[in-house]
Amino acid sequence: MTSTAHDELRDLSGLYVLGALTADERATFEEHLRSCAECKAEIVSLGPVVGALALAVPRLEAPADLRPRLLSQVSGRAPSATIPVERPDPAVRWADVAGWLAAAAAIFVAVVLAGYSVRLRDRVTRLEGQLTEMTLQAVMADRQVTEIRRTAAEARSTLGILAAPDLARVELAGQKVAPRARARAFWSRARGLVFTATDLPPLPAGKVYQLWVVTRQAPISAGLLTPDTAGQITAVIETPPDLPSPIAMAVTLEPAGGVPAPTGDKYLVGVPAAGL
Numbered sequence: 001m002t003s004t005a006h007d008e009l010r011d012l013s014g015l016y017v018l019g020a021l022t023a024d025e026r027a028t029f030e031e032h033l034r035s036c037a038e039c040k041a042e043i044v045s046l047g048p049v050v051g052a053l054a055l056a057v058p059r060l061e062a063p064a065d066l067r068p069r070l071l072s073q074v075s076g077r078a079p080s081a082t083i084p085v086e087r088p089d090p091a092v093r094w095a096d097v098a099g100w101l102a103a104a105a106a107i108f109v110a111v112v113l114a115g116y117s118v119r120l121r122d123r124v125t126r127l128e129g130q131l132t133e134m135t136l137q138a139v140m141a142d143r144q145v146t147e148i149r150r151t152a153a154e155a156r157s158t159l160g161i162l163a164a165p166d167l168a169r170v171e172l173a174g175q176k177v178a179p180r181a182r183a184r185a186f187w188s189r190a191r192g193l194v195f196t197a198t199d200l201p202p203l204p205a206g207k208v209y210q211l212w213v214v215t216r217q218a219p220i221s222a223g224l225l226t227p228d229t230a231g232q233i234t235a236v237i238e239t240p241p242d243l244p245s246p247i248a249m250a251v252t253l254e255p256a257g258g259v260p261a262p263t264g265d266k267y268l269v270g271v272p273a274a275g276l
């Protein structure tokens, strides 16, 4: 198909999708369509709009002279000689045409805008979903970094305590209520206390284990301990530098939240190996 044919026929695409061509013109246009990608794309792009138009408005019979007038309006050319033009009373007919065109144009614009707004809303919804997902990932990444920092700080401080020149070790033995329990405390006056325990019985509801550093003056609470499901505890505990030298360490079962002085059964008791 030559480009001359394309130039003559491309303006028909609108009328074609509106079903406003005569049978002959439709045949000619469809013949051209087979070989013209540009016109084919135009038809495809108009398809959804026309489908919506067909649903939105009752089908009107276009005035007989609509096509040539529309074509001359669109192309700025006089109606083509290949399309026969009837010449009815221009004053009466033009009013019909103008009204029909205005209505069609208004509906066309409304349908295009409606389609655009639907696509825009879908896009916004999709982007909002992506934003939520990314925010969630950022929060989770932050949390992981915090967790890693905490673990690293804990490992550093554990290592610091275990490498302390003034390190003392206390072995704690299970008592009557927990004969299988064992624990070790590593204490540095300068760096703090590392405490590990195994085989502690599960905590009864509303109770907690409490670790005591027993000095000549009084037992001093070193903190509350909750074993994991295997009955194990690993804790790194800061101790005040002016803590009096312990003569013993003990773990008792106390009400949740802890108590200022031991009240419950002793589960673990031990005395320093030497030198404290």
Ligand SMILES: [Zn+2]
Binding pocket: 005, 006, 007, 009, 010, 032, 036, 037, 038, 039, 040
């Ligand atoms: Zn074409």
